[in-house]
Amino acid sequence: MTALTLAGIGHAYLGRTVLDNVELAVAPGEVVALVGASGCGKSTLVQIAAGIIEPMRGRTVRSYARQGMVFQEPRLMPWATAVDNIAYPLKLVGVPYGERRGRARAAAARVALAADDLGKFPVALSGGMRQRAAIARALVVEPDFVFFDEPFTALDQALKRRMQDLVIEAATMQAFAALFITHDLIEAVRIAHRIAVLDLNGRGVAGERTLPGVPGMRQDRDIFDEVQSFLHDDPLFCHINDVDERREA
Template structure:
């Protein structure tokens, strides 16, 4: 029970349905402070729905979401930037929602941009003028600017190419280490999960509860590439928990 009280995010008995079709049922999940949890599962198992429920974008039909963090932030699969605002104003958008003065907004947005290595000369550009990677950098800066102690990542790097993806993962690992935020990171890429997380949680392929979880040895960011690769191979070849991870059902989009 003590563990429960400590956790920064606690999902208990979560269930959800769209138009009568159950997509999630009996989900229990706890995330500890400073812990990076990767949520994996085959496509269409409801992981995206689950993170939307946890982030408070959608109200769950059953169960409760308890958050014990000061501020949370989210990075989406698409960058979801305001097309009419410059990169600077996009990064500052959550601060605007929080009612912070323009001068401070500017300074904090610039600081956040530096943390994600976003070039200051591009801060006055509009999203349409930025590349996909730069847009995602802006989206990460927008999340970091509120100084969150919990972050939601909803397959943030799926649309990026391999090299860029790696760089972004390193960025998240580094940001998580320096700001010490906990995170729920949804991904379908096991390699990504093993690189960035402390713990991997596998969602049942039909969304009926959590299928199981695996702790990962060592700290994210300190693992050698060969170890990461070996761990992924071991999971895929020998661990029954990951047997359905690459199943694809294109009719089910959640």
């Protein structure tokens, strides 16, 4: 029983292969962090998994009911207020105006977005508030699968931790499965049940490590030790900090 299965996924931009033969399965309620060097095709893979891009090869099987997604940038509609932005996915499925506003308020409360910020336009919100709104927008549909595409890369350290805690808490409470793209190993170890490492050239998943313990219950000390041992002793992670500038926009 899996929530999401990627089978033999391959993709190319203008004839240049970025992904080939990627196999990945995510169980219901499981948070999988997908890490990999910069430019190895992580973003493309999550966009394929979420149905934004059609893969050139392979199959995506989605056996969940509702999905949400958080992008690297907040991607809020500048002309709509925060609450209307959060309610947008509900509008798409035809939830009546009053009800979707109520549910958007509830979702905003869950990510600690202040009630008097809800009437503001995105331009008037701080970077952290915008990303909170984007997370609330993903949670408002009560998803059983959420895609995260390096959502906290642009935030500062303290804010990043707060956001990670938010995600861990929401994932525990709402019991959704997630595919979380990141190149930050500490983030991956904090949030996920399992880490999958994408091959340096996008040629499949190079390997996987199941993490001990439960996200949210791990001590900072253990997280640090885990990351250090991955970086120094585990050959799977030796290319993780290699920088390759052939990143796709």
